[in-house]
Amino acid sequence: MERAEDVKSYKPDQPIQDSDVRSDFKYEVAEHVGAEGLLRCLKCGACSGGCPVAAVTDYRARKVLGDVLLGLKDQVLSSDTLWLCAACFTCEERCVQEVNFTDVVTVLRNMAVREGFAAEGYVEMAKRVIQFGRVSPITRQVERMRENLNLPPLQEPAIEELRAIMESAGFPEIMEAATRRLKTV
Numbered sequence: 001m002e003r004a005e006d007v008k009s010y011k012p013d014q015p016i017q018d019s020d021v022r023s024d025f026k027y028e029v030a031e032h033v034g035a036e037g038l039l040r041c042l043k044c045g046a047c048s049g050g051c052p053v054a055a056v057t058d059y060r061a062r063k064v065l066g067d068v069l070l071g072l073k074d075q076v077l078s079s080d081t082l083w084l085c086a087a088c089f090t091c092e093e094r095c096v097q098e099v100n101f102t103d104v105v106t107v108l109r110n111m112a113v114r115e116g117f118a119a120e121g122y123v124e125m126a127k128r129v130i131q132f133g134r135v136s137p138i139t140r141q142v143e144r145m146r147e148n149l150n151l152p153p154l155q156e157p158a159i160e161e162l163r164a165i166m167e168s169a170g171f172p173e174i175m176e177a178a179t180r181r182l183k184t185v
Helices: 025-030 036-040 061-070 073-078 090-094 101-114 120-132 140-148 159-168 171-184
Strands: none
Touching: 025 036, 025 061, 025 073, 025 101, 036 061, 061 073, 061 101, 073 101, 090 101, 101 171, 120 159, 120 171, 159 171
């Protein structure tokens, strides 16, 4: 794949070129755990029809799946659309082919981040996990709410262990690529 900063901008009103199509992309995605059902997709639209995000935006799970099946790797991975899925699983409840769209989107997001594409909000959340061991720090308000609900206090995460795991998984390099891409956009 081209470097993130070299990927061209796609416009829906322009025709797809042969050079845009990566015929093995759908197989590459379907090899990942959770995305095996991708190749069963009939593009019937049940996923989009029930999607609460689609009710308020132009997001369409069916289009994402269609672009993956067509082989538009660069377009899919570089698209902001990929980050709109709310992971509510409505699409999975409606899919008669058991495609597991939410899992497919997770695989695509992971691929996108590795290629240097990530939504700014996700990069910021990842930075907070590295810093605090969770997406947001424990506040006094959260502590009071837990007390009122008779819940035990939240434990501080084992930051050093978490960082060691992230380091061994190559997370710093992945984050660097994502951060570098955001700076060029």
